[in-house]
Amino acid sequence: xxxxxxxxxxxxxxxxxxxxxxxxxxxxxxxxxxxxxxxxxxxxxxxxxxxxxxxxxxxxxxxxxxxxxxxxxxxxxxxxxxxxxxxxxxxxxxxxxxxxxxxxxxxxxxxxxxxxxxxxxxxxxxxxxxxxxxxxxxxxxxxxxxxxxxxxxxxxxxxxxxxxxxxxxxxxxxxxxxxxxxxxxxxxxxxxxxxxxxxxxxxxxxxxxxxxxxxxxxxxxxxxxxxxxxxxxxxxxxxxxxxxxxxxxxxxxxxxxxxxxxxxxxxxxxxxxxxxxxxxxxxxxxxxxxxxxxxxxxxxxxxxxxxxxxxxxxxxxxxxxxxxxxxxxxxxxxxxxxxxxxxxxxxxxxxxxxxxxxxxxxxxxxxxxxxxxxxxxxxxxxxxxxxxxxxxxxxxxxxxxxxxxxxxxxxxxxxxxxxxxxxxxxxxxxxxxxxxxxxxxxxxxxx
Numbered sequence: 001x002x003x004x005x006x007x008x009x010x011x012x013x014x015x016x017x018x019x020x021x022x023x024x025x026x027x028x029x030x031x032x033x034x035x036x037x038x039x040x041x042x043x044x045x046x047x048x049x050x051x052x053x054x055x056x057x058x059x060x061x062x063x064x065x066x067x068x069x070x071x072x073x074x075x076x077x078x079x080x081x082x083x084x085x086x087x088x089x090x091x092x093x094x095x096x097x098x099x100x101x102x103x104x105x106x107x108x109x110x111x112x113x114x115x116x117x118x119x120x121x122x123x124x125x126x127x128x129x130x131x132x133x134x135x136x137x138x139x140x141x142x143x144x145x146x147x148x149x150x151x152x153x154x155x156x157x158x159x160x161x162x163x164x165x166x167x168x169x170x171x172x173x174x175x176x177x178x179x180x181x182x183x184x185x186x187x188x189x190x191x192x193x194x195x196x197x198x199x200x201x202x203x204x205x206x207x208x209x210x211x212x213x214x215x216x217x218x219x220x221x222x223x224x225x226x227x228x229x230x231x232x233x234x235x236x237x238x239x240x241x242x243x244x245x246x247x248x249x250x251x252x253x254x255x256x257x258x259x260x261x262x263x264x265x266x267x268x269x270x271x272x273x274x275x276x277x278x279x280x281x282x283x284x285x286x287x288x289x290x291x292x293x294x295x296x297x298x299x300x301x302x303x304x305x306x307x308x309x310x311x312x313x314x315x316x317x318x319x320x321x322x323x324x325x326x327x328x329x330x331x332x333x334x335x336x337x338x339x340x341x342x343x344x345x346x347x348x349x350x351x352x353x354x355x356x357x358x359x360x361x362x363x364x365x366x367x368x369x370x371x372x373x374x375x376x377x378x379x380x381x382x383x384x385x386x387x388x389x390x391x392x393x394x395x396x397x398x399x400x401x402x403x404x405x406x407x408x409x410x411x412x413x414x415x416x417x418x419x420x421x422x423x424x425x426x427x428x429x430x431x432x433x434x435x436x437x438x439x440x441x442x443x444x445x446x447x
Contacts, residue, residue, distance in 0.1 A: 038185075039107060039110060039111060039116060039119045039185055039187075040185070040187070040188075040190040041190075042103050042106065042107045042110075043107065043119065043122065043123075043187055043190050043191060044190050044191070044192050045100075045103065046100040046103045046104050046107065046123075046126060047126070047191075047192050047193055047239055048192065048239065049095070049096075049099050049100040049103075050096070050100045050126060050129070050130060050239075051239035051241075051250075051305040051307075052250050052305075053092050053095055053096050053100070054133065054305055054307070054384070055239075055249065055250040055251060055305030055382075056092070056250035056251075056253075056254070057088075057089070057091065057092040058092060058133055058137065058384050059251075059305070059382050059383060059384050060076075060250075060251070060254065060261070061079055061084075061088070061089075061410075062137065062384040062386070062387040063264070063381075063382055063384075063386075064076060064079050064080045064261075065082075065387050065390075065406060065407050066264070066377070066386045066387050066390055066398070067264040067265065067266045067267065067398055067401070068264045068267050068381055068382060068386065069261045069262065069263060069264050069294070069382075070261060070262045070263065070264050070265060070290050071260065071261055072260055072261060072262050073260040074258075074260045075088075075260070076258075076260045076261050077260065080401055081401050081402045082400075082401070082402060082403070082405075082406070082407045082437065084407060084410060084411060084437055085411065086411045086412060086413055086414040086417060087414050088410075089138075089410045089411070089413050090413040090414045090415055093134075093413040093415065093416075094413070094415055096130060096134070097142075097146065100126075100130065101127065101130050101146075101147070102147055104123045104126055104127045104130070105127070105147040107119065107120075107123040108120055108123045108124060108127065111123060111185075114184055114185065115183070115184040116183045116184050116185040116186065117176075117177035117178075117180040117183050118177065118178065118180065118183035118185075118186040118187060118196075118198060119183065119185055119186065119187055120173075120174075120177050121173070121174040121175070121176075121177030121178045121198070121201060121205075122174070122187055122191065122201055124170040124171070124173050124174035124177065125170070125171065125174045125201060125204060125205050125208065127170055128166075128167045128170040128171050128174070128205075128208060129208065129307060129308075131143060131163055131166060131167050131170075132167055132208070132211075132212060133384055135160050135163045135164070135167075135441075136215070136384070136385075136388050136441075137384065137387070137409065137410050138409055138410045138412065138441070139160055139409055139427070139429075139441040139442065140157040140158060140159050140160055140163070140427045140428070140442075141157060141158065141160075141163060142155035142156065142157055142158065142420075142423075143155075143158045143162075143163060143166055144156070144158050144162075144166075153419075154419070154420045154422065154423055155420070155423065156423050156426075157423055157424065157426070157427050159428075159442070160441060160442035160443065161442055164212060164215075164216065164443075167208075167212055168209060168212065171205045171206075171208055171209050172209075174201070174202075174205045175202055175205050175206070178198045178201055178202045178205070179202070192239060192240075193237060193238065193239055193307075194237075200235050200237075202228070203228065203229050203230050203231070203235055204229075204230070204235075204237040204307075204308065206225045206226070206228040206229040207225075207226065207229035207230050207237075207308055207312075207313050208237075208308055209221075209222075209225040210222040210223075210225045210226045210229060210313065210316050211308060211312070211316060211385070213225065214316050214319065214320065215388065215392070215443045216443050216446065217446055217447075219319075219320040219323050219324055220320075220324075222316055222317075222320050223317065223320045223321070223324075226313055226316065226317055226320075229313050230308075230309070230310040230313045231310065232310055233309070233310050233311070233340055233343060233344055235310055236306060236307075236308070236309040236310055237306070237307040237308045237309070238304040238305065238306045238307060238309070239304060239305050239307070240302060240303075240304040241301065241302050241303065241304070241305070242301075242302055243301055243302050245301070247302075248301045248302075249298075249299070249300065249301060249302060249303040249304075249305065250305070251294060251298055251299045251303060251382070252299050252300055252301045252303060255293065255294055255299050261294070262290055262291055262292060262293060262294075263282070263283045263288075263289070263290055263291075263292040263293070263294065264290065265289070265290035266396060266398060266399075267282075267377070267378070267381065268283065268288050268289050268290060268292065270374060270377070270378060270396065271288065271378060272288055272289075273359075274354065274357060274359065274360060275354075275357075276354070276378065277342060277345070277347035277350035277351075277353075277354060278341070278342060278345050278347060278378065279295075280295060280296075280345075281295050281296065281297035281298075281345040281347075282294075282295045282297065282298070282381055283295045284296065284299070297345060298381070298382050306382075306383060308385075310340055311337055311340045311341045311344070311379045311380075312337075312376075312379070312380065312383075312385065314333045314334075314336045314337030314340055315333070315334070315337040315372060315375070315376040315379065315380075317329075317330075317333035317337075318330045318331075318333035318334040318337060318372050319369070319372055319373075319376075321333060322367065322369060322372060327364045327365065327367055328364045330364070330367055330372070331362075331363065331364035331367045332364075334367060334371065334372055334375065335355065335361075337375065337376065337379060338351075338354070338355065338360070338375050338379070339351055339355075341375075341378070341379035342354065360375070369393060369395065370395050370396075370397075373389060373393050373395035373396065374395060374396050376389060377389065377390075377395070377396050390406075391408055391440075391444050391447070392443075392444070392447045393447070405438045407437045407438060408437065408438055408439065408440055408441070408444060409436070409437055409439065409440075409441050409444075410437065411436055411437055412424055412427075412430070417432075
C-alpha cells in the first residue's frame, strides 16, 4: 500500500513539475493590464490625468481660499471656511503620486534608455510642474525617494528648497533635450498639449522657470528666462478636454454633478467696479455676483485647464520690473498682460475702453504693486497660482471668511500619516494641529 501511495505521489510531482513545459503561461495574463507601455501611450494619459487633478481638487480648493469662488453648501462650504482636513487632499495626492507622476518617472527613464530625448524633455517639464504645485500648496514633499517602488515604500520628504532645485534642474534638462537634433521616438499627435511642437515646449519650460524664480524673489533670474518664454496666447500650456461626458472638463463635471459653489464675491466686486468685459466668460449670468454660477469659458464640457500662460508671463515681468524700479517697463508689461487676458475671451473691442479707466490705465509713474496683483488676480481666475500670489504679496486684500486668518497651506494627506508617519513627523515645523494650515511654507516666509 505504501509503495502504491509513493508511486502516485512521485507521478504527481513529475506531472506538476512538467506543467510549465506545455501549459501556456500567457493564459493568465490580463491583456487589459499590460506590464509595459510605449511612450506614445504613456504621454497622453499623464497629461490627461494631471490636468484632471489640477483642474479638479487643486484649482477648485485653492480658488475657495482666494475667493475666486464661494463655497455655498456641503464640503465646499466647509473648505471655504478653512475646515480643511488631511482627508480632503488625500485623493488628489494618492492619484498623482501613484498615477501620472509615477508614469512620468517611467517615461523619463524609458526615454533615456531608448534614445528619445524629445519625449524625455516633455516628461521633465510635466514632472517639474507636478512637483511645483504640490510643494507650493503643502511644503516639503517626497521626490528623491518617491518612485523607487518596492525598494523604498516610505520615502523621505525633501525640503522645499531642494524641491525647487530639482524643479529648475528638470526644466534645464528639458531645454537641453528639446534642442537635441535627433530622437529615436518623438511626440506628435499623442501630445495633447502641443502636438509635438518642441518650440512651444521650450517656451513653456522657460516660462515655468520664471514662475519659480519669482516665488523665491530671484527677479533677475525670472526676467532673463522670460526672454525665451511665451510671446503670445497661442503658446499657452493648457489641456483641452473633449465633448463626450467621459472626456469632460473637471469643473464642468463638478458643477453639473455637485453644484455647491458659485462665483467669488471679492472677484465679482473688483470686476463690477471696472465694468470688466471678461465677466460673461467667467460668470454664468448677467447679475455678476456671489450668487452667479461659473461661466462658459472654464465650466463648459470641453473647457481647457490652463497650466501656465502668456498672460501670466507678462504679469511676472511686470512684477519683477516693478521690484527692480523699472516703472516704465513694469507698466508696459502690465498693460500687455491685461490686453492678452481680455483677448482670450474675444472681447478685443472692449480693451481700449477698459484701459482708459483711471483705475486701470494709471500710467507708469502711478503704478503700484496692488494694481499689478489685482489685475493678475482677475486674469488668473481658477488657477492655483493665484493663491501663491496672495500669500506672497497680500493682494488682493481679502477678508477671512471666518476667524482672523486665511489658510496658507494644506495639511499633509491622511495616507502619509498612516503609512509614512516616521518621515512625516520629521518634516521641520510639522504639526498635527489644525493651526498648521495657517503656518508659512519656505518661500512664503521670504516675503
